[in-house]
Amino acid sequence: MELSPGMKQYMEIKDKHPDCVVLFRMGDFYETFYEDAKTVSRVLDITLTARGKGEKRAPLAGIPYHALDNYLGKLVTAGYKVCMVEQLEDPKKAKGLVKRGVVRIVTPGTVIEDHILNKDSNNFIMSINKEEFFGIAIADISTGEFVTTEFKETNKLLGEIEKYAPAEIIVPTSYYDSDLVKKIRENYYVTTLDDRFYWIDKAEKTLKEHFQTQTLDGFGLKEKSIATTAAGSLLSYLQETQLNSLKHLNKIKTYSIDNFMIIDSSTQRNLELLKNIKDASTRGTLFEVINKTVTSMGSRKLKQWMLRPLLSADVINKRLNAIEELNTSALLREEIKDILTQISDIERISARIIYGSANARDLISLKNSLKHVPKLKELTKDAKSNFLKEISTINELNSLVIRISKTLKEEPALSLREGNLIQPGFNSELDELRNISMNGREWLSQFEEEERQKTGIKSLKIKYNKIFGYFIEVLKSQVPLVPEHYIRKQTQANSERYITEELKNKENMILGAQDKIHAMEYELFLTVLEETSKHIEEIQSIANNISSLDCLHSLSTVSLENNYCKPKILESEVVEIKAGRHPVVEKIETNFVDNSCTFNESEKMKIITGPNMAGKSTFLRQNALIILLAQIGSYTPAKTANIGIVDRIFTRVGAYDDLSQGQSTFMVEMTETANILNNATKKSFVILDEIGRGTSTYDGFSLAWAIAEHLIKNIKAKTLFATHYHQLNKMCEEFKGIKNYHISVEEDNDQITFLRKIVEGGTDKSYGVQVAKIAGLPNEVIYKAKVLMKTLEKEDNIMKTLEEEVIQKQEVEKEEGQKELKEISWHDITKKEKQQRDKNQKTLLDIK
DSSP, X not given: XXXXXXXXXXXXXXXXXXXXXXXXXXXXXXXXXXXXXXXXXXXXXXXXXXXXXXXXXXXXXXXXXXXXXXXXXXXXHTTOXXXXXXXXXXXXXXXXXXXXXXXXXXXXXXXXXXXXXXXXXXXXXXXXXXXSSEEEEEEETTTTEEEEEEESOHHHHHHHHHHHOOSEEEEEGGGTTSXXXXXXXXXXXXXXXXXXXXXXXXXXXXXXXXXXXSOSGGGTOTTOHHHHHHHHHHHHHHHHHHOSOXXXXXXXXXXXXXXXXXXXXXXXXXXXXXXXXXXXXXXXXXXXXXXXXXXXXXXXXXXXXXXXXXXXHHHHHHHXXXXXXXXXXHHHXXXXXXXXXXXXXXXXXXXXXXXXXXXXXXXXXXXXXXXXXXXXXXXXXXXXXXXXXXXXXXXXXXHHHHHHHHHBOSSOOSOSSSSOOBOTTSOHHHHHHHHHHHHHHHHHHHHHHHXXXXXXXXTOEEEEETTTEEEEXXXXXXXXXXXXXXXXXXXXXXXXXXXXXXXXXXXXXXXXXXXXXXXXXXXXXXXXXXXXXXXXXXXXXXXXXXXHHHXXXXXHHHHHHTTOBOOEEESSSOEEEEEEOOTTHHHHOTTOOOEEEEEBTTBOEEEEXXXXXXXXXXXXXXXXXXXXXXXXXXXXXSSXXXXXXXXXXXXXXXXXXXXXXXXXXHHHHHHHHHHHHHHOOTTOEXXXXXXXXXXXXXXXXXXXXXXXXXXXXXXXXXXXXXXSOGXXXXXXXXXXXXXXXXXXXXXXXXXXXXXXXXXXSOOOOOOHHHHHHHHTOOHHXXXXXXXXXXXXXXXXXXXXXXXXXXXXXXXXXXXXXXXXXXXXXXXXXXXXXXXXXXXXXXXXXXXX
């Protein structure tokens, strides 16, 4: 089949980019063909048409070039790579086929367009390599962030993926079908890159050429070959897709996961840091409470701080001291806030400047932001805290501010090709052309009035369109009055259109001046854009300092509004929280009851009993959140808080089915618990809520006991263990470091009131029937439950019998020289248990 020259051009590009939707610029439209057209029609909900006939017929779907932003966002959000093909020359001046070429490939992880990006979230792209270790590199090309690290453990990889939530993940082609990547692909957009880009020689060469260095040691990559391959491959992918300068990726930082508290996906979900469990929205989350940032840059950074709590007491205290200083000066706080409200997202503007996609309004926003830097420096020059002192040392870019101010109008046009960008008086030639154009418009107005007077045609008007240029329009009723020298150009339903030689001569002058104005303004804009791009590193440094200041101001505001205290960070493993509160729940509950919590050498585990709805889960979570807040350098919701550095927070709370993974509630519970037992250390903080409730009573109790025993004997992590298995209260008699607590309840004639207070000592009451009554169960159900309960209470307690048998078996095995019970087989615990169960079953049947 013989294709047209234009279609041949399209097919050549499509063959090189088969995994992309190719947007092919043809005049005022981006056209798509064949399968791409069907995809675009479906995703964008636009009409599918066709080009050509017979064998040459090709499905076609097009979008107007001026509407690209909206449509591009929809395609990328739907998970498609988009290959942008532009006209590389003016079609009017082209001889034959217009030259076209790929200018950029847009993927989910390489978006820089503001209208597509979430202003409060980073848009990360990650590269993963796997050899003996894992190497990962992460970048956000909309801000210029570029980091890398390496480690051994798979769970750390999954934790980093969860923290960064990358919009796109790149892996070597040979690794794509591995079991691990298949698992990752279930929740993330994963694409491949040829294995050769992950070779160490290729990766090193790519990085050295980009950073223009002879060695990578200065970036901390010495003897980090896997991290180097991940970083080099990521940079290669960005170079191949962006086909543009990546100068804003001007440094790469290596980091160690061991410098931050590890928060895995379960903990992030269970503590509701970013999304609530109920509907996955941001309402009722920790981030919603602490985010009082003013800038988008600050909001993004605060999110990173929250997901990466620190392990360095020095860095934590550096943040805390800055917050303390802000708290003590209301005037300083308000002046800083006033400045922050006037600062734009210069972090993302800097990326658009490097890409050449920034418009004049971006530069004006940058200029208006930079002009406040001297004020910030003045405010912080006498600061006592090191963090605030550093703000006073950032560079001022006054020369750039002046340059932009003198060049660009304060309210320039959005389009760069239609003028109205450059200040009057900046360029004499431009001013002269503007005078010609302005005089031309005055001439047209005067010409129109003169022609009306000469001809007597009152309806005569001078109009313009792109086809005819300027023309004279006359209503048909007045056509007899038209002079002979008028040249008819077009007949309309109600009018006729004419031109004159005089009008055409003036048109050439006016339009010629306008075209020159537009071209000159664009060139002058590009000059100031290029000049601005030379200051990118300084702009990024300013953005980094301002975003950090915004975070500190936010945490200061939150601490004052909610009466938080400055935590004391300890090098020991002690945790002492006095009158602690849940930062989210206290915003909802008007009479929130605070509770204290202490861990030390003599108290490593608290076993907490009490009824549902009494506040056990809130108590568990609030202590985890207080520790997390302290380690991001925030004040905490408590009267006092002494926090020994915690390396990880583990949570096993709530019950849910992970149906997408084919996992039951109990399987999820055991998987998360296994993660805790396999990875927790002495410095970890563990909260466990109702372990074992997803299975039978016997299995559940035995697992809960064994898990608690393993934690206290082998790991010694600080543990809050909430349970309905009251028999676990006996563990404190056998193991040092365990104390029993319960939620106090007030009883009055079968009515209960939750006091929400944690008090020392165990309880054997669950108040299940009373809670059911509060929940609104019908009275007949409550009555029958009470009858059954009283009847069963007359029978021997099943769990008591079980405990006796376990103790007997332990004693026997100890007598045989065994130090501890290695395994309990339920089939070996005599026939007495089965007899007891049969007896209780018969009793229940009799009652029914």
